Amino acid sequence: MWAVTDITSLRERRRLATAAEIEATALELFARSGSEHTTVDDIAAAAGVSPRTFFRYFPTKEDAALGVKRDFYAAVSERIPAGAVGLDELSRATAEALASFSAAFQHRMVRVRCLAEHDANLRHRALLLDAEQCRQRQQHLGGDVHARLLVETLAVALNAALDDWATRRHHGEDADLAEVFRAVCARQRALF
Amino acid sequence: MWAVTDITSLRERRRLATAAEIEATALELFARSGSEHTTVDDIAAAAGVSPRTFFRYFPTKEDAALGVKRDFYAAVSERIPAGAVGLDELSRATAEALASFSAAFQHRMVRVRCLAEHDANLRHRALLLDAEQCRQRQQHLGGDVHARLLVETLAVALNAALDDWATRRHHGEDADLAEVFRAVCARQRALF
DNA sequence: CAGCCTAATGGCAGTCACTGCCAGATCGGC
DNA sequence: GCCGATCTGGCAGTGACTGCCATTAGGCTG
Numbered sequence: 001m002w003a004v005t006d007i008t009s010l011r012e013r014r015r016l017a018t019a020a021e022i023e024a025t026a027l028e029l030f031a032r033s034g035s036e037h038t039t040v041d042d043i044a045a046a047a048g049v050s051p052r053t054f055f056r057y058f059p060t061k062e063d064a065a066l067g068v069k070r071d072f073y074a075a076v077s078e079r080i081p082a083g084a085v086g087l088d089e090l091s092r093a094t095a096e097a098l099a100s101f102s103a104a105f106q107h108r109m110v111r112v113r114c115l116a117e118h119d120a121n122l123r124h125r126a127l128l129l130d131a132e133q134c135r136q137r138q139q140h141l142g143g144d145v146h147a148r149l150l151v152e153t154l155a156v157a158l159n160a161a162l163d164d165w166a167t168r169r170h171h172g173e174d175a176d177l178a179e180v181f182r183a184v185c186a187r188q189r190a191l192f
Numbered sequence: 193m194w195a196v197t198d199i200t201s202l203r204e205r206r207r208l209a210t211a212a213e214i215e216a217t218a219l220e221l222f223a224r225s226g227s228e229h230t231t232v233d234d235i236a237a238a239a240g241v242s243p244r245t246f247f248r249y250f251p252t253k254e255d256a257a258l259g260v261k262r263d264f265y266a267a268v269s270e271r272i273p274a275g276a277v278g279l280d281e282l283s284r285a286t287a288e289a290l291a292s293f294s295a296a297f298q299h300r301m302v303r304v305r306c307l308a309e310h311d312a313n314l315r316h317r318a319l320l321l322d323a324e325q326c327r328q329r330q331q332h333l334g335g336d337v338h339a340r341l342l343v344e345t346l347a348v349a350l351n352a353a354l355d356d357w358a359t360r361r362h363h364g365e366d367a368d369l370a371e372v373f374r375a376v377c378a379r380q381r382a383l384f
Numbered sequence: 385c386a387g388c389c390t391a392a393t394g395g396c397a398g399t400c401a402c403t404g405c406c407a408g409a410t411c412g413g414c
Numbered sequence: 415g416c417c418g419a420t421c422t423g424g425c426a427g428t429g430a431c432t433g434c435c436a437t438t439a440g441g442c443t444g
Contacts, residue, residue, distance in 0.1 A: 087383040152348040
């Protein structure tokens, strides 16, 4: 048991490389034929691993393409202060997290969002990840109705902003994610 | 080509009866063992139909237990005016729809909500139905960001209210659904 | 009542997602 | 070089879901 082992041991690096290879392959095949007409065997063969190994990395074929979504949640979550209980506070922290994304990461996000837009399987799986994330944050904030409303109401704005932003980006517009999010939050507030 | 044929032709009645039989069976088996450990063959056998026939009535085993959810959407949708574009207006119409439910229907709702609370498969499938419903309403209202925020923000309050209400009911409290919904809407508004 | 069209059902074979199990290869520490 | 832990591949098995075809039952028409 490697006391303070380096994050990049050989095994760790190989694992990450394999996961990345599978993810890239899945994205390419899904973009070509849609997840509906792509089998796990297809992805595994194209990525150079056995189907059995595929399932050691991802629980479903859709998950293989949604790595960026998990990274997104990780990035946002670590920017949110522990004791936040106000919508303003959470929105601001979220916007700051969005503003910190690298160009490469933003590009990955756009790609996957555009893919999911026309792919029901991907959309559904992404929805479950969203819900799971909301559940975790909600319990982290107390688990009562107030926490639920807070987390889910924010999630609505966040997802709407992400889709709006990705669409604009995909159409060539140079939209700023944090700015789009703030604008969407304002529109949501205006509903009341 | 039965010009104004009765809704309850023999065939129609038998179909509805079969669907109801399958739904009741699924609910019972899910309550006993969870959807995870219940196979379609189990449900079909207990309901007295072949597995092949089961899939002619429901696309997945989870759907067999969520009939009340589809009925719920149908009931709420038909009460919502066509040209509604304000949150207040939609909330009020929704509350009125909720107030019109029969005791029997409310009982079905409580039962399924409590079942889904501890059953990940059911919860996930219900989530997809919710999303699909939101999508439809959103497109019905124009399909822009405003429509999306409107529909999904309301859906957050509605689902939170339904779960809160079902929990109270399950604990013996005589909670009024429309009232709980209005209270949750107020709490959501107070977030801003 | 007999005949006929259509809907409903059951069975069967097939695809595919996903899992448990076991055997072989590989890596890292000694 | 040796050993324990990890990674991998293959294989068999379960279960969801579908397409196809033969049989049955409902309901209309002559």
